Amino acid sequence: MIEQRQLGQSGLHVSAMGLGCMGMSEFYGNTNETESIATIHRALELGINLLDTSDMYGTGHNEQLIGRAIADRREQAIIATKFGIVRGADASFRGLNGRPEYVQQACDASLQRLGIDVIDLYYLHRVDPTVPVEETVGAMASLVQQGKVRYLGLSEAGPKTLRRAVAVHPIAALQTEYSLWSRDPEDAVLATCRELGIGFVAYSPLGRGFLTGQIKRFEDLAEDDYRRTSPRFQGDNFQRNLDLVQQIDAMAAERGCTPAQVALAWVLAQGNDVVPIPGTKRRTYLEQNLGALAITLTTADLQRLDEIAPHNAAAGLRYANPTMQGIAE
Numbered sequence: 001m002i003e004q005r006q007l008g009q010s011g012l013h014v015s016a017m018g019l020g021c022m023g024m025s026e027f028y029g030n031t032n033e034t035e036s037i038a039t040i041h042r043a044l045e046l047g048i049n050l051l052d053t054s055d056m057y058g059t060g061h062n063e064q065l066i067g068r069a070i071a072d073r074r075e076q077a078i079i080a081t082k083f084g085i086v087r088g089a090d091a092s093f094r095g096l097n098g099r100p101e102y103v104q105q106a107c108d109a110s111l112q113r114l115g116i117d118v119i120d121l122y123y124l125h126r127v128d129p130t131v132p133v134e135e136t137v138g139a140m141a142s143l144v145q146q147g148k149v150r151y152l153g154l155s156e157a158g159p160k161t162l163r164r165a166v167a168v169h170p171i172a173a174l175q176t177e178y179s180l181w182s183r184d185p186e187d188a189v190l191a192t193c194r195e196l197g198i199g200f201v202a203y204s205p206l207g208r209g210f211l212t213g214q215i216k217r218f219e220d221l222a223e224d225d226y227r228r229t230s231p232r233f234q235g236d237n238f239q240r241n242l243d244l245v246q247q248i249d250a251m252a253a254e255r256g257c258t259p260a261q262v263a264l265a266w267v268l269a270q271g272n273d274v275v276p277i278p279g280t281k282r283r284t285y286l287e288q289n290l291g292a293l294a295i296t297l298t299t300a301d302l303q304r305l306d307e308i309a310p311h312n313a314a315a316g317l318r319y320a321n322p323t324m325q326g327i328a329e
């Protein structure tokens with residue numbers, strides 16, 4: 001059985017590694033619903049119970065997909081979904097919405113798409129700068145009182161926002177990008193989570209696939225792959241980041257494992273309150289990723305990785321500027 005980790009002081013126990021489901025619906029090229037559902041089923045069989053989605057992934061398609069996948073095995077899954085990034089019927093991005101009345105509406109819509117009675121972990125996907133976070137979290141807390149949600153979370157929120165949120169209702173988890181090439185949480189966010197008893201869920205622990213060593217050229221990305229617009233995948237940044245990955249690749253070869261397994265083992269080693277949620281839409285990669293749980297990095301290994309990928313080692317912003325501006329303090 002896979003090791004379990006508790007998210008902060010919440011009492012919510014999840015598998016030490018979760019499954020990010022976003023790419024099953026969009027953003028990363030072609031999708032295959034049959035293989036995606038088979039991947040979710042295999043994850044549950046292997047003991048991964050944390051399934052991560054959002055109402056904006058595939059404009060609702062991702063939640064529907066997960067709903068179909070878990071219809072006959074709901075008790076095996078811990079469903080984490082998010083709200084707050086609004087998209088139009090044409091999939092265009094319409095901004096953020098953290099207004100209390102929208103919180104209720106978004107939750108009811110997610111429950112319907114997922115085909116479940118209660119969401120295990122409900123995240124505010126991005127903090128709406130036009131609405132005090134206390135109001136949004138207050139509305140989310142009422143969902144807990146109504147029995148529609150078990151635990152609350154925030155995504156991409158900084159220390160100030162976290163402090164304001166926990167003053168209203170306990171926050172079980174903060175979800176933020178964290179990997180060998182995105183170590184920003186080490187500045188203050190991780191310490192704040194630990195101080196406040198909030199678990200840490202690391203998304204993109206494989207650097208949007210870059211740390212797997214599978215992406216060798218910009219041209220390897222499909223035409224509709226959103227990574228083509230990511231600063232880290234463009235121009236000189238691409239080559240500089242590739243050099244970094246090649247060093248991780250060399251270390252993995254010495255250990256007889258994959259670069260992805262080294263990268264995930266590093267995230268897992270950052271504390272037993274940290275839960276990475278690598279995304280994949282294929283059983284093969286799911287099983288490879290799980291192999292990271294069997295890898296114990298030594299002090300020397302961790303030191304070497306610090307030298308290979310120190311803070312701010314990656315070239316380029318992790319998102320294009322407008323998106324970076326949406327990250328709360």
